[in-house]
Amino acid sequence: MAFEQSLRRPVAATIRMIVPAGGAKPAPPVGPALGQYRLNLMTFCKDFNARTQHIKPETPMSVLLTAYKDNTFDFIVKSPSVTWYLKKAAGIQAGSGKPGHETVATLSVKHIYEIAKIKQTDPNCQTMPLESICKSIISTARTMGIKVLKELD
Structure with missing residues (x-):
């Protein structure tokens, strides 16, 4: 029991941020979020930028950072949101103001499948079947108009 407790570090906070790929700087949103927990901003920026250097710059990456009370941290980089991928694939700036009544774009199932393959690499989706991820993405697309x-003309 004592060994188990020595492995666990007390958590100060769990921080969620959206940071552009390869563009982490000690300025907002990163600076204020990490500074209040006395975390090393430059270490985070270097690590994050190294992990996301292969991704197109300015792609909004979701970051889940766990700050510990000893001023250390761990973080997970997730892929961009489904809505971001859908807007890019459809070539639109925003979804419909009246989903269900107004269609702003059309996509094929192939687009949905490609987005699902990318989202399957996220830690919380790794155990989900691809079909379930596709259904979830289709639902999100519907709510965006x-x-x-099945096939585009």
Whole structure:
């Protein structure tokens, strides 16, 4: 029991941020979020930028950072949100103001499948079947006013 407790470090906070790929700087949103827990900003910026250097710059990456009371941290980089991928694939700036009544774009199932393959690499989706991820993405597309077709004409 004592050994188990020595492995666990007391957590100060769990921080969620959206940071552009390869663009972490000690400025907002990173600086204020990490500074209040006295975390080393430059270490985070270097590690994050190294992990995301292969991704197109300015891609909004979701970061889940666990800050510990001894001023250390761990972080997980997730892929961008499903809505970001859907907007990029459809070539639109925003979803419909009246989903269900107004269609702003159409996508094929192939687009949905490609997005699902990317999202399957996220830690919380690794155990989910690809079909379930696809269904979830189709639902998100519907709420954005994007119509999903089996094949595009």
